[in-house]
Amino acid sequence: MTINQTPQVVTIAGSDSGGGAGIQADLKTFQARDVFGMSIVVALTAQNTLGVQSSLPIPCDFVAEQFDSLAADFHIRACKTGMLADKEHVQVVVQKLKEVDFGPLIVDPVMIAKGGHSLLKREAVDCIKKELLPLATVLTPNIPEAEVLVQQDIKTSEDMIQAAYDLQQMGVKNVVIKGGHSSDILAKDFVLLENGETFWMSSKRIETIKTHGTGDTFSSCIAAEIAKGKSVKEAIQIAKSFIQGAIEQEIFVGHGHGPTNHWAIPAQDILID
Numbered sequence: 397m398t399i400n401q402t403p404q405v406v407t408i409a410g411s412d413s414g415g416g417a418g419i420q421a422d423l424k425t426f427q428a429r430d431v432f433g434m435s436i437v438v439a440l441t442a443q444n445t446l447g448v449q450s451s452l453p454i455p456c457d458f459v460a461e462q463f464d465s466l467a468a469d470f471h472i473r474a475c476k477t478g479m480l481a482d483k484e485h486v487q488v489v490v491q492k493l494k495e496v497d498f499g500p501l502i503v504d505p506v507m508i509a510k511g512g513h514s515l516l517k518r519e520a521v522d523c524i525k526k527e528l529l530p531l532a533t534v535l536t537p538n539i540p541e542a543e544v545l546v547q548q549d550i551k552t553s554e555d556m557i558q559a560a561y562d563l564q565q566m567g568v569k570n571v572v573i574k575g576g577h578s579s580d581i582l583a584k585d586f587v588l589l590e591n592g593e594t595f596w597m598s599s600k601r602i603e604t605i606k607t608h609g610t611g612d613t614f615s616s617c618i619a620a621e622i623a624k625g626k627s628v629k630e631a632i633q634i635a636k637s638f639i640q641g642a643i644e645q646e647i648f649v650g651h652g653h654g655p656t657n658h659w660a661i662p663a664q665d666i667l668i669d
Contacts, residue, residue, distance in 0.1 A: 400471035403431040403623040406498060407616065408489055409478025409506070410439035410451070416655030417443075417609035418478060422616040424658040429620035429638070434470065436462040438489070439481045445608060445650030453481045456488040463492035473623035476502040476615050477528070482517040490527045500533035500622050503568075504615035505541045521545070530567030534628060536615045537563075539577040553584070560588040570628050576610065582667075583640075587632055597636045598667040602643050606654035613656055614639045637662040 405426050412418035419435045426433030438459055442450040466472065475498040480486045493501065505524060507516045516524075521544060529535060529545075539550050546562045549555065550573075560571040569590040576583050582598040617638045621631035640663035642656035649655055 403620075403625075404434065404470050404472050405431045405616075405619050405623045406434040406436060406466060406470075406472050406475045407478060407619075408436040408438060408475060408480075409504075409612070410441055410481065411437055412441055412443050412609070414444040414608075414650065414655075416445065416649070416653075417612050421609035421612040421655070421658070422476065422478065425613050425616035425638075426620050428658050429617055429624075431620045431623050434466055434472070436466065438485050439479055441479075445652035445654050447652070451481070453485060456484055459485065459488050460492055463496055467496040467498075472498040474499040474502065474619040476504060476619040478504050478612055478615070479506040480516065480520065480524070480528075483520040483523045486520050486523045486528055490523075490531065493531055500619075500628075501531050502534045502536065502615050502619045502622070503528060503532040504611050505535065505537050505545065506611065507541050507544060525566055529563070532568045533622075534570045534572065534615075534618055534632070535563055535568040536572045536574065536611065536618070538574045538611060542573050553580075553586070556586045557588075557594070560586055560594075564588055570632075572632055574611070574614070576607075585636065587629075589629060593629070596667075596669050597633065598669070599636065599640045599663065599665070604643065604646065605652070606646050606648075606656065607643060608653040608655045610639055610643065610656055613642055613658065633666070633668060634662070637664070637666050640666060 407422035423433045440452045542559045556573045571588045573586045585597045617635035618631045641660040645657045645660035647657045
């Protein structure tokens with residue numbers, strides 16, 4: 397009897413009741429990329445496209461029990477983290493990741509929701525830097541998140557490059573600094589790989605507010621591709637094409653920062669240099 401041959405991936409994050417980000421976006425991405433997705437819920441949110449109205453962390457012991465339950469039955473080949481709420485939840489996630497084998501870890505350091513609501517308490521940042529980042533195979537911060545982690549302003553391409561090296565010094569193997577918040581004409585992401593290779597991924601900038609869940613979707617796609625056996629470099633480049641297509645091929649949901657399109661066709665015009 398064949399058991400656990402289908403690629404399996406887990407998201408360790410917060411639930412988005414509006415469906416556009418968080419665990420819901422992760423699971424949609426896993427499905428779109430042909431892997432079986434699971435979830436470890438760290439927090440609940442009352443959330444829609446207009447913002448986060450409330451959030452409720454899950455008890456830490458129950459978070460740990462979710463880890464144990466999945467580890468007892470499944471062969472998880474990659475995992476990713478998203479919203480981790482506070483220091484206590486970061487610590488329990490770190491502890492359990494050291495105990496179980498969930499494959500390569502992709503860390504999306506979620507800090508602020510699109511509407512401005514804080515999703516990570518300030519005291520948790522140091523814990524992420526010291527305890528979670530050294531476990532990460534890939535780190536995918538946007539510019540504001542990278543600024544918090546390196547404690548420096550990032551205004552130029554040179555700043556993005558320096559931030560990536562600084563983050564790698566914290567123990568991360570591979571770093572993607574996403575450039576969606578920059579003022580460049582193109583949306584340019586800088587990639588620093590474990591072997592020292594670097595490159596930029598550029599795509600046309602889309603004028604839209606339908607970008608809710610872009611970070612979750614991008615990092616989830618990386619996890620899915622790694623679980624299928626792609627190299628880290630290949631997975632990152634596929635994720636760039638996937639998220640670009642998800643932004644370009646709009647869907648119309650809600651009154652605010654609408655979600656991306658998880659059934660979109662990946663874009664084919666990404667420039668790698």
